[in-house]
Amino acid sequence: MxxxxxxxxxxxxxxxxxxxxxxxxxxxxxxxxxxxxxxxxxxxxxxxxxxxxxxxxxxxxxxxxxxxxxxxxxxxxxxxxxxxxxxxxxxxxxxxxxxxxxxxxxxxxxxxxxxxxYVAGNKAEVFFHHSDSKVQDNLFQKLGDMLARMHTNNKKSYGKLNYEGVYTESCHLLQMENAKEQLSYSSQYLEHIRANQSKLLDTLYELESKIKPRTQYGFIHGELGPDHVLVNDELDPFLIDIEGAMFFDIEHEHSFLEFRFGDFYRFLKNDTLDYNRMLFYRFHHHISLISGGLKLLHRGFPDKQFAHGLADHHSRSALEFITDSRI
CATH class of the missing domain: 3.30.200.20 (Phosphorylase Kinase; domain 1)
Incomplete structure (x- = not known):
């Protein structure tokens, strides 16, 4: 062996x-x-x-x-x-x-x-650099169609499939609390985050204040980057790492897809999304991924370059929100 x-x-x-x-x-x-x-x-x-x-x-x-x-x-x-x-x-x-x-x-x-x-093939991220644009169009259109079908599975309450209770508050408030926790963690280790912690918190509260109540949620993967999509020889996409899937605001998914898929997000986009939710979740992702990268570094993750790059990139992205004219 x-x-x-x-x-x-x-x-x-x-x-x-x-x-x-x-x-x-x-x-x-x-x-x-x-x-x-x-x-x-x-x-x-x-x-x-x-x-x-x-x-x-x-x-x-x-x-x-x-x-x-x-x-x-x-x-x-x-x-x-x-x-x-x-x-x-x-x-x-x-x-x-x-x-x-x-x-x-x-x-x-x-x-x-x-x-x-075992799905023989590559992850979707490999196709970002494929030499044939027709192959790219075929794959990412298939993925877009599949995600649209998944997201249109609706429910009037949010949560995991085996959750039998009913939340009385909006689902984005879960991410609001998570963002505050992750920001607190990151500020302990990054001086530029610590120096701007109050401004980042103000931005978080400002974004949250613009979100209106909702009572319908779609089924999302939860962390769908191109590294969580396998592609077989027929260019069929397969979702992996599905443990976090649940009913939730689909903007949570789309705000993640938007920066993870870059130019290819045009095949995945949805024209019915709530703009304010998109901004809020985008900011939440950046804050969460700063601490995510730091925790990987602190806990012995073997790819230290990846972990460091994750924290560094999302630190800069989060700080850009402080002066963002959209807010």
């Missing part, structure tokens, strides 16, 4: 045999880097088949400290949410890699794990 896996090889082999049959022998295990809340391995078999092994190990979750203290509607990790959202997306015709098996027994290991379809 090329890497040390969370599962002992004998246990892993026994597991895949039970799921796929006696003709499946694991010959290679490769860890796929980049995940922050679950560990991902690619398994290659002697018969040419490949699949993905997901591990939801709290000890390997860079944001476990935050997730432990969150209620169900703020969580974005866990096999329970993965399975629930998987079933919902498949039912609604939204592509996501097939779930072959989910093991939650915790008899041999203190974490849940699953075997999932």
């Amino acid at each position: 090329e890497v040390t896996c969370h599962l002992d090889y004998a246990d892993l082999q026994d597991y895949v045999k039970k799921v796929f049959g006696s003709d499946y022998f694991v010959v290679r295990i490769s860890k796929i880097n980049g995940g922050t809340q679950k560990v991902v391995y690619k398994l290659d078999f002697s018969n040419g088949f490949s699949c993905i092994l997901y591990i939801w190990d709290p000890a390997s979750n860079y944001f476990q400290e935050e997730q432990t203290n969150l209620d169900i509607n703020e969580r974005s990790d866990g096999s329970d949410l993965f399975e629930l959202n998987y079933q919902y997306l498949i039912q609604k015709g939204i592509r996501t890699p097939a779930l072959y098996d989910l093991n939650t027994e915790k008899m041999r290991y203190p974490f849940d794990y699953a075997l999932v379809e």
